Amino acid sequence: MILVALRGLAGRKLRAALTAFAIVLGVATVAGTYILTDSISNAFDSIFTGIYRGTDAAITGRSAITSSTSGQTDVPSFDESLLAKVRQLPGVAAAVGGVGGEAQLIGSNGKVISFGGAPNLGFSIDASQARFNSLTLVDGSWPRANEVVVDRSTASKKHIKVGTTIGVQGQGRALPFRVSGLVNFGAAASIGGATLAGFDLPTAQRLFREQGKLDQIRIASKPGVSEAALLDQVRAILPPHTQVKTGEAQAASDASDTKSFLSFLQTFLLSFGGVALFVGAFVIANSISITIAQRTREFATLRTIGASRRQVLWSVMVESTVTGVLASVVGLGIGFALAKGLFKLFDALGFTLPNSGLLLKPRTVVVALLVGIVVTILASLRPAMRATRVPPIAAVREGAELPPGRFERYRGVGSAALALLGFAALAYGLFGSGLSTKQVLIFMGIGALLIFFGVGLFAAHLVVPLAHALGAPGARFGGAPGVLARENTQRNPQRTGSSAAALMIGLALVTLVAMLAQGIRSTFFDAVDALWQTDYAVTAQNNFSPIPAADSASVRNVAGVQDVVGVRQGDARIFGARHSLTAVDPGASHVFTLSWTEGSQAVLDSLGMHGAFIDQSFADKHHLQVGSTVRVLVPSGAQPSFSVDGIFKPPTGGSPFGPVTVGSAAFDRLYAQPTNLYAFVNVAGGVTPENTRKLEHALADYPNAKVQDQQQFKDNQAAGLSAILNVLYVLLALSVVVSLFGIVNTLVLTVFERTRELGMLRAVGMTRRQVRRMIRYESVITALIGALLGITLGIVLAVLLIARVKEINVAWPVTSLLSFIVVALVVGLLAAIFPARRAARLNILQALQYE
Amino acid sequence: MEGSDRANGAVVEAHALVRRYGEGETAVDALRGINLEVARGKLTTVMGPSGSGKSTLMHLLAALDRPTSGYVVIAGTRLGELSDTEVTKVRRDHIGFVFQFFNLLPMLTADENIRLPLTIAGEKPDAGWYESLVKEVGLAARTSHRPAELSGGEQQRVAIARALVSRPTVVFADEPTGNLDSRTSGEILELMRHSVDAYGQTTVMVTHDPRAASIADRILFLNDGLIVKDLPRSEPQVVLAAMEELTPT
DSSP: OHHHHHHHHHHTHHHHHHHHHHHHHHHHHHHHHHHHHHHHHHHHHHHHHHHTTTOSEEEEEOOSSSOTTOOOSOOOOEETHHHHHHHTSTTEEEEEEEOEEEOEEEOTTSSBOOOTTOOEEEEEOOTTOGGGOOEEEEEEOOOOTTEEEEEHHHHHHHTOOTTOEEEEESSSSOEEEEEEEEEEETTBSOSTTOEEEEEOHHHHHHHTTOTTEESEEEEEEOTTOOHHHHHHHHHHHOOTTEEEEEHHHHHHHHHHHHHHHHHHHHHHHHHHHHHHHHHHHHHHHHHHHHHHHHTHHHHHHHHHTTOOHHHHHHHHHHHHHHHHHHHHHHHHHHHHHHHHHHHHHHHHTTOOOOOSSOOOOHHHHHHHHHHHHHHHHHHHHHHHHHHHTOOGGGGGSTTOOOOOOTTGGGHHHHHHHHHHHHHHHHHHHHHOTTOOHHHHHHHHHHHHHHHHHHHHHHHHHHHHHHHHHHTHHHHHHSHHHHHHHHHHHHHSHHHHHHHHHHHHHHHHHHHHHHHHHHHHHHHHHHHHHHHBOOSEEEEETTSSSOEEHHHHHGGGGSTTEEEEEEEEEEEEEETTEEEEEEEEOTTGGGTBOOEEEESOGGGGGOOTTTEEEEEHHHHHHHTOOTTOEEEEEOTTSOOOEEEEEEEEEOOTTOOSOOSEEEEHHHHHHHOSSOEEEEEEEEETTOSOHHHHHHHHHHTTTOTTEEEEEHHHHHHHHHHHHHHHHHHHHHHHHHHHHHHHHHHHHHHHHHHHHTHHHHHHHHHTTOOHHHHHHHHHHHHHHHHHHHHHHHHHHHHHHHHHHHHHOTTOOOOOOHHHHHHHHHHHHHHHHHHHHHHHHHHHHOOHHHHHHOO | OHHHHHHHOEEEEEEEEEEEESOGGGOEEEEEEEEEEEETTOEEEEEOOTTSSHHHHHHHHTTSSOOSEEEEEETTEEOTTOOHHHHHHHHHHHEEEEOTTOOOOTTSOHHHHHHHHHHHHTOOOOHHHHHHHHHHTTOTTTTTSOGGGSOHHHHHHHHHHHHHTTOOSEEEEESTTTTSOHHHHHHHHHHHHHHHHHHOOOEEEEOSOHHHHTTOSEEEEEETTEEEEEEESOOHHHHHHHHHHHSOO
């Protein structure tokens, strides 16, 4: 029987390949994701261990806010006098102190040199302590005062030569530096796309405004001194708010941010692979169902010559398992190519990922193969069960059809119940009380899965009316092909339903994403409109990085400027939980109009050193009113108290302010390097080209800052959202492609099945062109059914989700929704190309004789 | 089992077979009470006009369908209450099929098609038997071809070899010449007759071709669901005359 299965597979190569393609894509995504993230993670590991080369222990500042394991918050620096004390410890052979931060190199065009989103790293180098130095000099010399060394990769891309002068911006305005040398990181020319800028210690301290301070001390122990002994000695002399760790532990802690981002990226990408596989399961189930229906007589014959039901089941399962194995292996290979291609693609886009070779872990192979095979087997289980129900007598019946499954008559009720159960699970996840985030996600996931499954199965019952309506234009204006195409889609509603359902899933998710994005965008715009009464805003070039407070202050001296109001942000612990603490400059009442429940606009200007205003929900949660005291713990360990002067209600789309906002004067005393998220500027005469020019001129020395008016500000802030949206579209396109293949497959099989009928139609005078058109119409109707179901479902899901999330209102992305319908149309047309050609090519005589 | 075979020489028995299609007023009785014994080693032909119930009778005898009442005994086993698995066992051990449309598996070679019943049963063919069978049906040179590469007559030869390969108790042939031209039909009929004479293969053939019927040892005539005539071996003219009697003009 295995022979029968394998031969059957070999005899239907095209069909098998089309079926398998659905799995190939899904497995490729899963494998590609693992390979990509593993490789990046591996590259980062080697970078971070490289950084701590020769380091047995490292001292850093300790944030008062987070636990000691994570370095995400602003870590306070410490006094450099500690270095001398460390060097005197008996177990210490050598120690070196350093500072670091964001250092932007300014290109010859006056713009910041930046590759994609990669960081611009600046740090001090102590060239005399070679054992700690992970950089190797490839040209020139190590930096002295007012000199900089730059990584070779950046230098060659931007034509930076030793001896030339380059602008560098740290904290404060950009300053000119002489390029003293070019360096490699270890043997590599670069770390991903990061730019590297190394200085001597005093220069770096000045650049990062850390005069007399250090961010880190690295220590090498004397031979024979154990790690534990070294740590003990260091601990004995540590001042408050500092900590010591082993070199490895420090490397791991530095890597933790990157690691958690990578693990997020991995889950994120895998979930799209999962969607593609889920859609693939639909495609496979449908393809196998059709193939089995066409082989009814074959199965019946097998039964008459002694095959048992179990053997029939086996032969189908062997066939699909082999398909699954082959598809998964191919998928794994394509996944490898995909990861390689993504590295190249990102590189071409200027977003270089650290890459020290592709890493194929055994886990990747196991998971990818397992997932592909299991999905294929699960998807073919139902059709295989139906094959066993073929009675032997079908061998002698003309035009024998697959008997309906045992549960066929419950299909309508059952699938509707499944969908309803899905909605119930989703609603419970969204609105149930006392669920953890994880539980919410699990319920939502299960709910969505059940909904798609239920609606997918139920689609068969919607096909007839939908095809009737959607096929109406074709039937009316398309002549005989139009009429026949409409009839054909209704002929086997289950088949059409399943093909459409596969497309439905992809389009439902795309619609959901578009609805959410539109909701977020429009509520954000509404919020800006409600709050904003200023002429200009100043932000970082990338729209979201905080910029040093000093940058925006420089516009204060521009003639005609009336108000410059910075909004600062920093980490803090308030009532035991981590929040961001925000701060505003006096004059804020001229740039914002807040909706006050207690207090008034005047509060904005009179916060001083001890005043604060809070938002309504924070006030409700902690039972605060005007006059209450709020105590705040900041990273440096200080715990100032503020009195509540006002309570405001932010618009639905949020505000620039966190739960607690204090005066900028108070903030600047608590945070060593205060940064602004935004600065808002009012100028006499409002927004004019002249004013814009003057402000831009004032910011010329701060290349990282940019000036924008209200509309630009809105667009820029929404740009990040558009970028995310585009990434999501690309990832979801994968499942749409899978469903496209589903339609192709169904059509090819249908054409094959109707060979005799097509021959008859051609014999009675239908032209090739008409045959092609008929298949095309059928394909488009199927795709449009999928689009209609998908878009409707997507809207329903989005409305449910938005009902739960208070920060978003429902808004209609009309253009996007219309373009999805166009996409479906195109999918339909593309899917029809190959089957239509096959149908038109049929030789009339052979088709009529076909048995 | 063997004993009962020997006692009356019958390998297939039908007892008061009734097959009703549909229910209530629209019910149609295709068979209205058939009693029959098929003798070992003989070729029995069932004839009758369209709608006489001859195909239904064969389906019931071959365990493809279940009677409304009455029962069938094959090689001493009463089929009535057997489960699907047990019926499958009976098919493997006792029944071979030859179909009007050949029903070969298109992806298997002629050779593989012939061996299929044994493959399914997990048995190995007796090499000598297999080779003589292939030679006997006249396929020796064509066994590596796929059905699509064979003529209709050759395909039916493959089908006959497939039916014979497991040496079943009885071979059922359903209009084996219905899809062939007259010259090829003659060859196929000869082959079937030969299998009865050479191997003592009990065969039941349903046909409406008088020439096909004339090679039989016994000819049963069905009309309106009843056996109306039971002839021994007869000439085609006699068969034709009997047929014309059944179809009043």
